[in-house]
Amino acid sequence: MGTKHYDVFVIGSGIAGQTAAKTCKQAGLTVAISDKREFGGTCATRGCDPKKVLIQFADLMQNAKQLEGLGIKQPPKIKWKAVQKFKKSFTKSIPLDTEKNLNDLGIDLYHQSPQFISKNEILVEGKTVTADKFIIATGYIPRTLEFEGAELLKTSDAILKLKKIPKSAIFIGSGYVGMEFCYMLSTMGCKVTMVEVSDKALNQFDSFLVKKLTKVLEKNGVNFMFNTKPIEIEKLKKNLKLTYEKDGKTKSIKARKIFNTAGRVPAIEKLDIENANIKADETGVLVNDFMQSTSNENVYACGDVSSKSLPLTPLSGIQGYIAGHNIVNGNKKEFENPLVPSVVFTQPQLASVGYSEEEAKSRYKNVQVYKGDTSDWYNAKKENAEAYAYKIIVNERTDKIVGAHLLSSQANETINIFAMAINEGLTTNEFKKQIFTYPSYTNDLKSMLKDED
Numbered sequence: 001m002g003t004k005h006y007d008v009f010v011i012g013s014g015i016a017g018q019t020a021a022k023t024c025k026q027a028g029l030t031v032a033i034s035d036k037r038e039f040g041g042t043c044a045t046r047g048c049d050p051k052k053v054l055i056q057f058a059d060l061m062q063n064a065k066q067l068e069g070l071g072i073k074q075p076p077k078i079k080w081k082a083v084q085k086f087k088k089s090f091t092k093s094i095p096l097d098t099e100k101n102l103n104d105l106g107i108d109l110y111h112q113s114p115q116f117i118s119k120n121e122i123l124v125e126g127k128t129v130t131a132d133k134f135i136i137a138t139g140y141i142p143r144t145l146e147f148e149g150a151e152l153l154k155t156s157d158a159i160l161k162l163k164k165i166p167k168s169a170i171f172i173g174s175g176y177v178g179m180e181f182c183y184m185l186s187t188m189g190c191k192v193t194m195v196e197v198s199d200k201a202l203n204q205f206d207s208f209l210v211k212k213l214t215k216v217l218e219k220n221g222v223n224f225m226f227n228t229k230p231i232e233i234e235k236l237k238k239n240l241k242l243t244y245e246k247d248g249k250t251k252s253i254k255a256r257k258i259f260n261t262a263g264r265v266p267a268i269e270k271l272d273i274e275n276a277n278i279k280a281d282e283t284g285v286l287v288n289d290f291m292q293s294t295s296n297e298n299v300y301a302c303g304d305v306s307s308k309s310l311p312l313t314p315l316s317g318i319q320g321y322i323a324g325h326n327i328v329n330g331n332k333k334e335f336e337n338p339l340v341p342s343v344v345f346t347q348p349q350l351a352s353v354g355y356s357e358e359e360a361k362s363r364y365k366n367v368q369v370y371k372g373d374t375s376d377w378y379n380a381k382k383e384n385a386e387a388y389a390y391k392i393i394v395n396e397r398t399d400k401i402v403g404a405h406l407l408s409s410q411a412n413e414t415i416n417i418f419a420m421a422i423n424e425g426l427t428t429n430e431f432k433k434q435i436f437t438y439p440s441y442t443n444d445l446k447s448m449l450k451d452e453d
């Protein structure tokens with residue numbers, strides 16, 4: 001058993017790990033990186049990017065359905081095999097390209113989960129490896145559900161690889177992942193049931209808008225079952241049977257597939273972090289603003305697996321850079337909790353940035369809430385869209401916009417306008433003075449600041 005030493009050993013090759021590793025290598029440090037799955041991380045290989053390739057076909061179907069009888073004879077037929085082939089053209093080369101890119105930079109690669117054996121030693125691929133600094137960038141993994149038959153559940157990895165659209169499916173959990181994929185499958189003709197333990201979907205988002213989105217998905221054929229607790233899964237000949245509890249009664253439903261979309265948790269279970277005195281809780285590896293472990297100064301954590309901020313791709317890249325920079329230059333850069341817009345890629349899309357109505361009301365004395373159903377506005381009507389709505393939050397004293405929540409077919413883009421407005425501290429008057437293209441969803445944003453509910 002040989003021993004090897006590096007200045008920096010990075011665990012996880014997603015956007016956070018890659019960014020951190022490259023930052024250290026480019027500063028002249030010796031660096032190694034390990035991944036226990038294919039290189040490239042979640043977003044590029046089994047998350048955001050392949051998901052958007054698939055979902056755009058659902059969007060096409062949805063748009064066509066909306067215009068059926070208004071010029072569209074019938075919605076197009078989707079060749080799912082071809083769609084999957086197209087998606088693969090984005091994902092297939094990622095692992096090898098990532099490895100080659102890291103290799104070319106002179107970074108050593110390991111293909112296994114390391115285990116900490118002491119504060120500065122790990123065991124990986126049968127070797128003891130020591131390093132001055134370790135960076136944990138292992139991301140999130142699906143939450144394990146603990147009921148009988150839970151091993152029959154599939155995760156988002158399997159949804160992205162479906163060989164055909166199943167006749168029926170049950171989703172357990174209506175967060176981002178559950179809502180996006182239940183929209184995709186229901187639009188493609190799958191009979192979908194959504195089982196959610198709480199009383200509404202997308203708990204992080206504005207209820208006024210979530211209700212409207214839920215209604216659209218119900219029209220798409222999704223059967224939402226709230227306040228419902230899954231308790232057992234059983235394998236039948238063709239189907240799976242889910243037994244659940246609702247209103248004190250025990251009942252069951254059947255479907256071809258059941259997906260675990262009940263949330264994601266920090267991927268730390270294989271690392272034996274306690275051997276290196278690294279502390280973590282359900283939010284991830286506990287770090288300070290320098291992305292440095294609060295209990296072991298030679299360890300940094302970044303991306304989803306760190307305890308700081310939301311598990312989204314743009315933040316993982318920023319945190320990876322900060323961790324790498326602080327290892328190279330000493331703790332100089334702090335993670336300052338940037339304003340983060342986010343979007344659920346259903347149709348309509350639900351997007352949000354800044355404070356919710358409740359957060360703003362607890363923070364400011366007087367809050368102005370602009371809220372409306374705009375499904376009768378031109379942009380929605382021309383698409384024959386079911387729902388178009390908004391809620392914008394303004395601090396009344398300063399007239400500055402502090403939060404925006406949009407439900408529209410273009411919300412993934414238009415929310416970025418509000419992100420910029422909030423970052424720049426624009427007042428509603430300054431915002432309304434902007435000239436935007438016409439007719440566009442962006443131009444509608446100005447009119448939203450006129451109507452008070």
Ligand SMILES: Cc1cc2nc3c(=O)[nH]c(=O)nc-3n(C[C@H](O)[C@H](O)[C@H](O)COP(=O)(O)OP(=O)(O)OC[C@H]3O[C@@H](n4cnc5c(N)ncnc54)[C@H](O)[C@@H]3O)c2cc1C
Nearest residue numbers: 012014015016036041042043047113138139303304312313
């Ligand atoms: C289906 C889905 C859709 C998503 N869509 C979006 C979206 O539209 N927009 C958005 O912003 N975010 C989205 N996300 C979230 C986004 O993918 C993550 O925030 C981002 O990928 C996190 O990057 P990361 O580098 O922190 O972790 P990851 O990309 O998860 O990388 C971690 C790496 O560490 C490896 N690893 C884990 N454990 C070990 C171990 N013990 N040893 C060695 N290696 C290990 C993993 O194999 C992985 O390659 C989505 C996530 C999912 C699952």
Ligand SMILES: NC(=O)c1ccc[n+]([C@@H]2O[C@H](COP(=O)([O-])OP(=O)(O)OC[C@H]3O[C@@H](n4cnc5c(N)ncnc54)[C@H](O)[C@@H]3O)[C@@H](O)[C@H]2O)c1
Nearest residue numbers: 172173174175176177178195196197198262263264311343
């Ligand atoms: N578009 C995007 O940006 C995007 C897309 C996918 C994922 N993500 C990221 O991934 C993270 C995880 O998303 P997610 O959807 O996996 O988790 P989530 O935490 O957003 O949602 C999980 C849902 O499952 C429910 N749930 C939990 N246990 C349950 C049980 N036993 N039975 C029934 N329901 C149960 C929860 O109440 C919740 O509604 C997000 O926070 C987000 O940061 C982002």
